[in-house]
Amino acid sequence: DDALVIEYAYNTTGGVVRSGWPTYGSLLGAWYQTFSDDGNGPAVINDATYAWLASGAAGPAGGAFGAGNFWLTTLGAWKTGLGTPPVYLDANTLVTGIEIEVDNWIAQSEAYVDNITITGVIVTQDAGSGATGDNFISLSGNVSVRSVGLLPDESQYAGLHEKTGTFMVAPGFEASFAGNFGIISGAMAAEHFTFTGNAGGTLGGPLISWGEGLLSLTGNTRITIDRSGGTDMTPGFTGGSGGTTFTLTPLRSTYKEPVE
Incomplete structure (x- = not known):
């Protein structure tokens, strides 16, 4: 199995990720796409977001696509169908999981x-x-x-x-x-x-x-x-004691049509 990994890191406002650790860049209080070409990016996943193949070699980014067995490109490029077997992927590839890595801590997020x-x-x-x-x-x-x-x-x-x-x-x-x-x-x-x-x-x-x-x-x-x-x-629900089941019925008196 394989996965496209989108990895983010966060520079704290104090500039210290953890005692003795370096920051990811000069901006503080900012998200970084740790494998993006420009080193910094918005905390939004879209077609411009960089994603790397989990089964390949570790980063950093740079060089030709697939160089050193490191497969990295934008999500939009993956969807159009880049690469050669065994790493060819496109919009018709079956997705069995979505993996998003966030360094430092898991922050509040939304996905669309x-x-x-x-x-x-x-x-x-x-x-x-x-x-x-x-x-x-x-x-x-x-x-x-x-x-x-x-x-x-x-x-x-x-x-x-x-x-x-x-x-x-x-x-x-x-x-x-x-x-x-x-x-x-x-x-x-x-x-x-x-x-x-x-x-x-x-x-x-x-x-x-x-x-x-x-x-x-x-x-x-x-x-x-x-x-x-x-x-x-x-599945996922239990019945009453002795293996009995519950029957749920609607309460007609609770139904109301909206009033314009």
Whole structure:
């Protein structure tokens, strides 16, 4: 397996990363792309961001593409299809993971990705009650989710094939959707859900909101729930004592149409 690695470092305002360690450049309180050609860059990942192949030699950048077995170029160039076998990659290459390295510490960050197909599950630690302001998952653009049963029969996916029927288990998180999401092949559970704009698609399992807030659907939102391919017990959830199961039903009295 391989990965494209995007690495960042941060110069503290005091200019000291750690006692006895050098800084990454002259700017303080700034992010650095540690393998970029210019030595400094914004803390935003886009087509201009440099990414290096994890299986190759370590940096620094410089020289011809692939020189010394160090494969480095912009994310945009990787997507167009640079390199030769065995390192040829393009926009059609299956992505099994996204790895972002941050030196010094993990800082607060946001990620925006669109037009993607996910074959996997989202599972978070419980953020606790009332913490959705700092803990949220936002899916916008065109997103579709395939069943984990379609993952290759390889060791790194051991155990995931049995989790068919669940896509998201995110207690304490707000999950927001904007735009079409095609087919989501499993249940979703979070503290709070918001669907806006033209959000819509087919959900292959229940939608469970743990929090006390309203389930918000605005704009041209349209959701179809199709349980035909589901299971009696959704993976990731436990039943009652003695192996009993819970049946969740909507409370009609809580449904309200928005007033213009």
